[in-house]
Amino acid sequence: MHHIRYIVAALLIAGLPYLAPNDYYLHMAQDIAMVAIAAIGLNILLGLSGQLSLGQAGFFALGGYGSGILATNYGWPLWASIPVGIAVAAVAGVLIGLVALRARTHYLAMATLAFGLIVEILAQRWVDLTGGSMGLIGVPQLNLGDFANGSLYFFWIVAGTLLVVQMLNDYLMQSHQGRVLHSIRESESFAQTVGINAAVWRAGVFVAAAVLAGISGIFFVHQSGYVSSDAFGLDRSIALLIAVVIGGLGRQYGPLVGAVVVVLLNQFIADLYEYAMFIFGGILLGVMLFFPGGAVGMFELAFGRFRRAADRESDRPSGERPAPRHFTRTAAAGDGPVLELEGVSKSYAGVVAVDKLSMAIQPGTIHALIGPNGAGKSTAINVIAGLYRANGGTIRFRGQDITELAAWRRARLGIARTFQNLQLIRNLTVCENVMLGLREGQRGFVPGFARWLATPRFEAEEREEAMELLRYLGIARFADVKPGSLSYGHRKLCELARALAQRPTLMLLDEPIAGLNDEEVREIANAIKLLRELGITVLIVEHNMGFVMSVSDAVTVLDYGERIAQGTPEEVQRDPKVIAAYLGTEPVS
C-alpha cells in the first residue's frame, strides 16, 4: 500500500465528474491537468537538469498540430494521428536537445525562445495547413465513442494521463536517474567523473519535456473541435514557466500546485486580460525574490519543522568498521602499472602546463604528485581523469590506451576522483550523494519504475551499500542530512565515500587536505590508508609535504610542467632539484 496516494488520486479522478456541480469546474480541472502535464516536463528540464526553455509552447504546438492537422485535413483516425503528434514533438525535442549541447544558460534560453517564435509564426502564416489565427475548424474531439460532448471521458483521459506522468515524475525524483539530473545541473564535468554521459542525459531530458508538452498540446487541440494559432504564443511558454516557479522549482508536486494556481488565477483575472502578463510577471518576481522554493517550498518550511527527526545511526569507533563488500576491481601487484603516462603534454593557449610527463603508478600503492604552485599538478590530474584532453603522449590504464576516451568512459573503467574544491550535490543527502557514485546494478528507467511500483524499498540494496561506505569512513550518522550542514572535513570524507562507491581501481585525490584542521587531516590520512587496504591505487596531488611524506609509497615531483624527480618519499626529500624547486634556489650540481 505504499502507493496509496495514487489509488486515492485515481478514485478522485473517477469520481470528480460526478461530484463537480457543473461542466465549468470539470473544464477547469481539464485545463489544470493539461498545464500540469507540460509543467512536469519543464520542471524536469529546468528544476532538475537546470536547462531553461522559453519555447515549450513550440513543442505544445507541434504535438497538437501534428495530430490535429492529420485528423482534420487528412481524415486520419485519432489512434494514428496522436502517436504522430507525439513523434513530431519528440523529433523537435531531439533537435533542440542537440542545440542545448552547444548553448548553455541564457544562450539556451534565447535559442528556445527563437524556436517557440518560429513555430508560432509558422502556425500563423501557414494558413493552408493550420488555418492560421482563423483556426483549424472541425478538429475531431477525443471523446471515445458515443459521447457527443465527451467531457466526462475526456477528463478521465487527461487526468488519467496526468496521474501516470506524475507517477513517472515521482519515480524519477526518488531514483538514480533523478540524482543524475541533479548532478548534471550542478556540474557537468563532475557528473562525467562519476561515469555519467552528460550530453546524452541533457539531450534526453529535452526530448522528455518536449514529449510531455506535445501530449499536452494534443489534448488541447482535440478538446473543443477548434484551434487557432493564437493559442501557441510566447505567453503559453511563460505561463508554464510561471507555473513551475510558483509551484516550486525542482519540487515533486511543484508543477501540479503551480498549474492549479495559474489556471485559477487566469479565471480570476479573466476580466483583466490585457494586464494578465503584468500580473503574472509581478507574481513571478515576488516568488523568485521572497519564496524561491515556491508554494511547495513554503509548505515544507511551515510543516517540515514538526516532522520528527529520523533516528540516526551512530558511528562506531574506527577499530570496529567492517570493510565494505563489493571491491572486485582491484588490480594485483603482478599486473604491471595501474596507470602509465608516456610523454603526456597539455598546454593552454601557449602556456605549457604539463610537459612530456612520464610516470607509472604501481597497483595498491599511494602515489603522490607534488610540486610548487602552478607546476601543473591539477592539469595532470584532469588530463588523467579525461576532463582535459592531452595535446600529446599516451595514457594507459591497466594496459589499455585511454588517451582519447571521454571522462565518463574512464570513470566507468574504474578511475574515480575527488576535487580540490569539493563537488557534492547540495540538494541530495549525504547518502544520496554516495549513491550517485554507485554504478553497478543500476537499473534502467523502465525496470527501475517497475520495481518502484512493486516495492517501497526499491533502492534498499543501493542504500545499504552506500551506508556501508559511510560506516567504513565513520560518517554514517550524517547519512540523511544535506552536505551543506557538514563540517569541511566531513564533506571531504563524504566525497571520498562517493568516489569509493564507484568501486574504482584508481582513485585520484586533488588536494584532499586543503583547508582542513589537524584533527581532520588525521581522519583523511586514515581514510586514505583504508583505501589502500581495500586494494585501491591512489594518486594524490597535495601541497602539504609532511602529509605527503607520511602517507605515500612513491612520489613524483613536477616543476613548470616537467618531472624533476621520482622515488620514495625519502629519496625525493633529499633530491637537490626538489629542494631547489621548493626553496627557489638553483640546484647544487
Ligand SMILES: Nc1ncnc2c1ncn2[C@@H]1O[C@H](COP(=O)(O)OP(=O)(O)OP(=O)(O)O)[C@@H](O)[C@H]1O
Ligand atoms: N584553464 C587554464 N587556462 C590557462 N592556463 C591555465 C589553466 N589552468 C592552469 N593554467 C596554467 O597552467 C599552469 C599549471 O597550472 P595547474 O593549476 O595545473 O598547476 P598546479 O600545480 O595544480 O598549481 P596549484 O598548486 O596552484 O593548484 C599554470 O601556469 C596555470 O596558470
